[in-house]
Amino acid sequence: MSETANSEATARALPSWAAPESSDINDEALKALETYKKRDPSKVVVRFKAVGNAPIMKQNFYKITASNRFQAVIQFLRKELGWKAGDPLFTYINLAFSPAPDDTVSNLFKSFCTDGHLIVNYSTTAAWG
């Protein structure tokens, strides 16, 4: 019994810098993090353009919430096209590259918008590998 107590005491006898209280995290910084976590409700215009044999959409301009991930854009596009799960669909920005699915529409818009639109190309075959 006394042995257990001893070893516990040893384990707890850490130098003060090794076990700081959680309260030493700056509240102002944590508040700032919460602010940046808030979703941006603004919308940006996404313009879909078919490539190759992909069907053309009747309406190809959409306002999409900027905080959405690109994955949501892909899902939206699949729904609009009536694509079934497993039907191939490849998406690109500016006829150049496929963005990461977890990148946000907002980030892509800030870096790649053309004339106020984010241009998303879609194809049924891999076009720009």
Add this chain to the structure above:
Amino acid sequence: MSNYGTTTRHHPAAAAVKDRGTDYHTTLFRRLSWEGTVPLEIRVDPNELPANSDRGLECYFIQAPRVSYLPLLMPEIRRFLMDVVFDEAAAKVLKEEEWWFECDDGTLLKWHWPIGLIYDNHSILATIRPGSSAASTMATPLRLILHLASPPTDKLLLSPSAESCKQAFMGQLKEADFIRWGNTKRITGLRKVDQDGLWEGIKEHNFDDYWRVAAKVTPTTSPGNRPHSPGPPPSSVSMHGRPPSADAAGPTERDGAYNVRSVPVRIYLPDGPVIQDLVPPILEDGTPHTLSHFLSTHVPLLFPPRPPAPPPSRSNPRPQAPSVAELAYALVQGVLTPPDSEMAWLGACLAGADGWLNVCVGISRK
């Protein structure tokens, strides 16, 4: 255990990357970030261990390259589990394509994030949890839980195969290329064998193989292409870089880190959004874009802009700006990065293998 080491060591005495006059310091920093590794502890979810597994051994430790990806570790992990932990009957039934990773805090690990980024992001996150202590989370393995079934495919976004990871990697390379130059000609101009060589270099963790190709698409930092700073702003400087006359020095200059349109950079806030924006290497006033300017522009609440220094006087000819309380810090490749680092240099020397400079923001302690 030596059977399970993935990290192929290459220490050629010569074989330095001799390309377009890459200078000693550039190569040094590129090699340091390439050789960086992080400790991972991989434990099979105890509830999913098949019958007759050797329960004493279900944990595997690995020192993984920062520039690598989780799908590239799978062969080594599988070999260990099949040889040591699972019995033959279980090994036959298990499907590797259903395996997925979770951090011990319950967050899913994405297949397409570089391992170094996963490590930095999660290590920082652990330091701001209630009850956490800086000492207990630094330099300890990142604890991963390996699940053997029912992957949440919609959240993982990608299948766990090395092939889909390679496609995502190529996508990131091209996006970085587009950000730098406004097109992807440098990447698409590579022969197929060279494009594949980049990925093979990562897979084999071979610095020379990777940089033999990467040097063709990464901006140069040779001495002389860095602008003299702080200089008087040339009248024709725009956000697209330096005046055309600066290109007179030839191809090295044209491919220089300070001549790109924008540096491919992402800011990772702990548990928060990823922020990406255009980052011109040179500011409007002709001075290089520094990390502190970049952070105080994009996350001003965490990196408040420093007030200007008082005017110089006879008693104080070189006055310093008043200091402000430090709320946050920035890690690049796991390294605390000086605020006056120049974005263009960071982008050319400390970017990940996919061309992206990942800045992980941590919260300072009082």
